[in-house]
Amino acid sequence: MYDREQLREQAKKALGKAAAIGPDVNLDEFEKAPVDHKYLDDNELRSLPEDEQKRLIMAGLDLTEKERGGTYFQKDTAVIHCKSKQAGVEVIPIKKALQELDWIRDYYWKLVSVDTDKYTAAAELDLHDGYVIRSLPGAKTVYPIQACLYLDKEGLQQNVHNIIIAEEDSELHIITGCSTSPHLKKAAHVGISEFYVKKNAKLSFTMIHNWAEDMQVRPRSVAQVEEGGLFLNNYICMKPVKSLQMYPTTHLIGNDAVARFYSIIVGSPGSEYDVGGRIFLKKPGNRAEIVARTISNGGKIIARGDLIGEVAEIKAHLECKGLILNGGVIHAIPELRGYVDGVEMSHEAAVGKIAQEEITYLMSRGLTEDEATSTIVRGFLSVDIPGLPAQLKSEIDRAVAASDETVM
Amino acid sequence: MLLIEDLQVELAGKTILKHIDLEIKPGETHVLFGPNGSGKTSLLMTIMGYPQYKVTGGKIEFKGVDITHSPIDERARLGIGMSYQRPPTIHGLKTRQMVQICADTRGKQDVDVEQLARKVYFADFLERDVNAGFSGGEIKRSELLQLMAQDPDFMLFDEPESGVDLENIALVGNTIAALLQKECMPSKNKSMLQMKRERTKMGLIITHTGYILDYVTVDKGQVLYDGVLSCSSNPREILRCISEMGYEECVRCTIENN
Ligand SMILES: Nc1ncnc2c1ncn2[C@@H]1O[C@H](COP(=O)(O)OP(=O)(O)OP(=O)(O)O)[C@@H](O)[C@H]1O
């Protein structure tokens, strides 16, 4: 019997515990009380106000659901839409799952410790909701499942817990957008995510963040990948935020398991991002790759990467490239740790500016200086992500194309 | 028409081009010879408008417009284009997109990139980042493909045949000839004379070897020596003179003859 009481006790002890890294957020400034929102049927979902729709589209949400296999939509603390359109995939609000499904206890707080810091503690003590998305053994999904965590209420601290499970031999693609309503200024988001990629399963998780200028964001996520499994984790953040700190971690626990992290971050003035990825390679044949592209446009970006090779016959690479365009700071911290003979690990890091030579080359093909600059920036931000379905690739391309607004 | 009068250019505080006079009429193509470091690339870059090449005297006119101090992109849109010797790599920008850009800025959005690329056997490279890991000869073909999409009225070629293998040299030569409307073969329904009259494209080609002369009918040869245009004559004769006597002698003899 898993014991919510015991988890709560543990959480209470960590309520004052600051995170290991990142600026400390005073959570007392935020409200946690549930906010009521009506559940939306399919038609109501499609007739949301236009400015809201725009924000949602920017975060990768397709309200027509045409090319989506299912939707989870949470506004503030309430689930306002939740369904799966594909056989073999379950989409369930986590509160419902905790009440009705026995098996969830094998996953809830099993990878992330509830007493990691005050944010994990808050997510247990004041859990609002979150999603459980599971692909059943052997199920190969065609369309991605979309999830959206939306903030509408000024001053709210949204506490979310997500569990994602790709069962053996299944294939699951998820796009998740976090966004705020156009009028919202100040709020906080705490999101716990636990990923389970089972034997020979493939999971891609693409997260697009679209926050507001005075937002505090503290995601906490850990993944575990079994033998032959593949975990593809993409992260895109082009919009301002007050402070965002996350260090998602993946454990490759089976032979030949693979993890790849790609992140694209554009740092606006007044924004602080401390973002990284950490991958433990624990079994022979493990492969890991972390690729980060960051642009500072006056903001502060700390780009971390940590690869830990614990056995021989593993291969890992970290690539962290930054461009400083209009002031700001990029601090790249790539780390490699090899614990035995026979690991193969490498990294390349570079922080610089756009080469004048590239701008003039494009200008001699007829582009103005501004057009040339944005063409180069878009190129810099476009990374090839193998194994990503076309719909998700185009979502990323669209987000990158929209970066012009922020960058220029 | 391109008209350069008494042009003087500084690079990094040093005078690298002196008293350059040059006139290229519509339909004409000139080749530019000169020893290493004599300023050939500098002249092309100055015509294209690279700001590090500082014009300290004289003027450049193109199509009757004084472009001496115009920015690069304005010159490009006016119809000047360049094939570079060592262009930079642009990561994340596909060759296909680059070719499309070339066409777009000249108002030819409906260009068939695929079909153009096939003409220079470059279709397989369209999905690669511009110049990323291209070999010497591949860079030349990529540059030519961009010019084909851009279709400028005046084209600058910086050593288009250097580093190109014997088989590809014909491809490069014939492509340049086509770009400059200088195909040696008369077409069925037009006489050579008629073709010549209808020519409008202009070219300036830097060459060390003169191989390009086998494919492109060139009107004039120019020799740049120590920043000075020292001779203007029949390109074949210049080439013979340089190979027999070397640049120094060649320049002296023609100066005396003039
Ligand atoms: N950035 C620079 N700073 C100082 N001098 C330079 C710079 N770039 C070029 N030069 C000099 O300018 C002169 C002309 O160079 P340019 O490249 O125009 O010669 P070139 O005739 O094209 O030679 P090549 O046949 O070798 O290509 C050379 O002496 C060269 O060293």
Ligand SMILES: [Mg+2]
């Ligand atoms: Mg040169």
